[in-house]
Amino acid sequence: MAGRGEFDLIADLFAPLAAGYSGALNLRDDAALVDLPAGHRLVITTDALVAGVHFLPDDPPDLVARKAVRVNLSDVAAMGARPVGLLVAACFPRDGGTAWVELFAAGLAADVAEFGVPVIGGDTVATPGPATITVTALGQVATGAELRRDAAREGDVLMVSGTIGDGALGLAVQRGRCAGLEPALRDALIDRYRLPQPRVTLGAALSGVARACLDVSDGLLGDLGHICRASGLGAEVEADAVPLSAAARAAVAADESLLRSAVLCGGDDYELLFTVPPDRVAEAEAAARQAGVTVTAIGAMVAGEGVAVRYAGGPPEAAGDGASWRHF
Amino acid sequence: MAGRGEFDLIADLFAPLAAGYSGALNLRDDAALVDLPAGHRLVITTDALVAGVHFLPDDPPDLVARKAVRVNLSDVAAMGARPVGLLVAACFPRDGGTAWVELFAAGLAADVAEFGVPVIGGDTVATPGPATITVTALGQVATGAELRRDAAREGDVLMVSGTIGDGALGLAVQRGRCAGLEPALRDALIDRYRLPQPRVTLGAALSGVARACLDVSDGLLGDLGHICRASGLGAEVEADAVPLSAAARAAVAADESLLRSAVLCGGDDYELLFTVPPDRVAEAEAAARQAGVTVTAIGAMVAGEGVAVRYAGGPPEAAGDGASWRHF
Numbered sequence: 001m002a003g004r005g006e007f008d009l010i011a012d013l014f015a016p017l018a019a020g021y022s023g024a025l026n027l028r029d030d031a032a033l034v035d036l037p038a039g040h041r042l043v044i045t046t047d048a049l050v051a052g053v054h055f056l057p058d059d060p061p062d063l064v065a066r067k068a069v070r071v072n073l074s075d076v077a078a079m080g081a082r083p084v085g086l087l088v089a090a091c092f093p094r095d096g097g098t099a100w101v102e103l104f105a106a107g108l109a110a111d112v113a114e115f116g117v118p119v120i121g122g123d124t125v126a127t128p129g130p131a132t133i134t135v136t137a138l139g140q141v142a143t144g145a146e147l148r149r150d151a152a153r154e155g156d157v158l159m160v161s162g163t164i165g166d167g168a169l170g171l172a173v174q175r176g177r178c179a180g181l182e183p184a185l186r187d188a189l190i191d192r193y194r195l196p197q198p199r200v201t202l203g204a205a206l207s208g209v210a211r212a213c214l215d216v217s218d219g220l221l222g223d224l225g226h227i228c229r230a231s232g233l234g235a236e237v238e239a240d241a242v243p244l245s246a247a248a249r250a251a252v253a254a255d256e257s258l259l260r261s262a263v264l265c266g267g268d269d270y271e272l273l274f275t276v277p278p279d280r281v282a283e284a285e286a287a288a289r290q291a292g293v294t295v296t297a298i299g300a301m302v303a304g305e306g307v308a309v310r311y312a313g314g315p316p317e318a319a320g321d322g323a324s325w326r327h328f
Numbered sequence: 329m330a331g332r333g334e335f336d337l338i339a340d341l342f343a344p345l346a347a348g349y350s351g352a353l354n355l356r357d358d359a360a361l362v363d364l365p366a367g368h369r370l371v372i373t374t375d376a377l378v379a380g381v382h383f384l385p386d387d388p389p390d391l392v393a394r395k396a397v398r399v400n401l402s403d404v405a406a407m408g409a410r411p412v413g414l415l416v417a418a419c420f421p422r423d424g425g426t427a428w429v430e431l432f433a434a435g436l437a438a439d440v441a442e443f444g445v446p447v448i449g450g451d452t453v454a455t456p457g458p459a460t461i462t463v464t465a466l467g468q469v470a471t472g473a474e475l476r477r478d479a480a481r482e483g484d485v486l487m488v489s490g491t492i493g494d495g496a497l498g499l500a501v502q503r504g505r506c507a508g509l510e511p512a513l514r515d516a517l518i519d520r521y522r523l524p525q526p527r528v529t530l531g532a533a534l535s536g537v538a539r540a541c542l543d544v545s546d547g548l549l550g551d552l553g554h555i556c557r558a559s560g561l562g563a564e565v566e567a568d569a570v571p572l573s574a575a576a577r578a579a580v581a582a583d584e585s586l587l588r589s590a591v592l593c594g595g596d597d598y599e600l601l602f603t604v605p606p607d608r609v610a611e612a613e614a615a616a617r618q619a620g621v622t623v624t625a626i627g628a629m630v631a632g633e634g635v636a637v638r639y640a641g642g643p644p645e646a647a648g649d650g651a652s653w654r655h656f
Contacts, residue, residue, distance in 0.1 A: 028558060029407070030407055030543060031371045031373035031465075033369050033469075034371075035471070036370065038366070044360050044466070048418075076358075076359060089417075090376075122374060125378055125381060128378075130457045134374070141361075150353075150357075
């Protein structure tokens with residue numbers, strides 16, 4: 001990195017992202033200090049993003065940074081927690097030059113500002129391999145009000161935030177599919193894939209209202225299967241009820257097979273999928289309005305096991321295996 | 329990975345490492361939950377280790393896992409905190425096979441047992457690049473009793489745990505230097521480089537006794553410079569007082585230049601370097617005895633700035649720049 005030391009790099013680019021959070025100790029100590037309000041517990045999650053696996057090597061570095069931040073904030077939101085800090089372990093390609101690092105830091109700065117969550121620690125190293133970004137996100141939630149995957153009950157209404165399928169369709173578009181779509185719709189889908197919108201405000205607002213919750217990262221049906229297994233229940237989904245964006249509607253209209261492959265089983269939506277007792281659906285909808293996010297009932301938790309889908313009012317069909325992305 | 333899914337891999341190899349920690353939610357939720365006792369704050373740190381940079385690509389995977397855990401536990405100890413959990417984001421080489429992953433998990437398991445610290449979360453991904461292991465370690469410390477780099481005061485006694493220089497000398501031996509040393513001494517040095525001994529018990533015991541503290545990872549003089557800058561002070565070190573292992577003594581006897589290059593400026597010792605008010609040195613020594621670790625006074629914090637070293641009773645010499653390793 002042309003004579004710039006690790007310490008200079010951290011001081012110049014990353015320390016400002018810790019400004020205002022005294023426990024970050026200016027990113028100059030061995031570790032950061034985090035205080036929790038009484039009656040709260042810490043929520044913590046980590047995700048690694050690798051160039052060529054989770055993003056394209058020529059994706060803009062600022063978007064890479066923001067995606068790495070957002071997939072983690074999404075996990076915090078899925079626990080019903082409010083995010084409080086980020087740690088960023090960034091392995092920058094040895095021959096990538098400082099411009100990549102500076103753009104990456106600019107992307108971090110943008111999301112630190114947008115979500116009001118400081119970078120309180122991290123590590124920067126040079127790697128002979130692809131850029132590899134591991135973000136750890138911390139949140140806080142009132143003890144007992146966290147949203148766990150194993151907390152669904154029979155009869156709970158199944159709801160999702162926002163629209164489903166845009167992430168996977170965006171990836172499909174980037175790979176040359178959906179060529180008949182209008183450019184504006186194609187761009188909208190690509191944006192959704194490249195820059196997830198974690199439901200940070202909604203997640204915290206659902207704490208104490210929803211029961212089970214997760215974020216849809218591996219695919220709606222596959223992720224719903226996690227809630228089913230963890231809660232010892234089955235689930236029924238009305239395919240027609242799953243909310244689609246205008247772009248996704250157009251894509252599915254042109255190629256009906258995309259409903260299952262990309263919408264129901266695709267990943268990278270980062271919407272919240274949650275279960276709510278029937279008598280609290282109105283409360284969840286009010287919380288969503290307050291957060292500026294739509295939520296939609298798409299089915300229910302039922303006795304039994306596994307996920308079943310009804311297409312166009314037909315009989316329930318088992319979603320079966322292979323309903324989610326796998327990294328290995 | 330020959331048909332094994334990420335979820336199976338986590339369930340088989342990593343979930344047992346979370347056993348007994350209910351907040352880990354069996355590694356099956358979006359995030360882990362951590363409770364802190366009243367009057368305590370969380371300490372959190374993250375470090376990334378890359379094959380070919382921080383370890384050799386053919387190093388045994390179990391040792392890689394343990395090194396990644398230990399460098400992070402060392403940072404927790406340096407804050408005076410007791411470790412409470414680990415998150416492990418592991419990027420395994422795509423073509424590395426499951427044997428590497430299984431050995432890696434075995435190394436994790438060994439240190440989970442040795443330090444009594446569960447793995448409470450993480451991520452496993454396949455990378456087209458070198459193995460890249462990012463561990464995040466959490467600790468807890470009584471609020472106000474944390475050991476910060478900026479807390480040294482003029483007149484504090486400067487102390488180190490264990491012996492200094494073994495890590496850098498171990499690396500030198502691995503690179504073919506110190507060829508005249510007895511094989512047993514060479515092996516002892518290599519072991520110290522490959523498998524740091526984080527001073528976990530000592531660190532927590534020094535909380536409330538020591539003032540400033542850090543772990544020696546970049547080199548004794550360079551790291552001491554961090555304490556000086558953070559605390560607005562200078563430091564004087566007696567080179568003859570710096571504790572050496574039998575192996576390091578033999579290496580320095582054979583090549584006196586190693587005292588400066590490897591012992592005083594080398595890295596990877598993971599010993600604690602801390603400052604203590606003169607009237608509490610006996611207390612620090614008692615804490616060290618209890619922890620089964622030696623501690624040695626090597627100098628003092630003084631007014632002014634920068635690190636000065638006295639060799640063999642001579643005049644103090646400024647340590648100068650370039651006194652620590654740099655990754656970039």
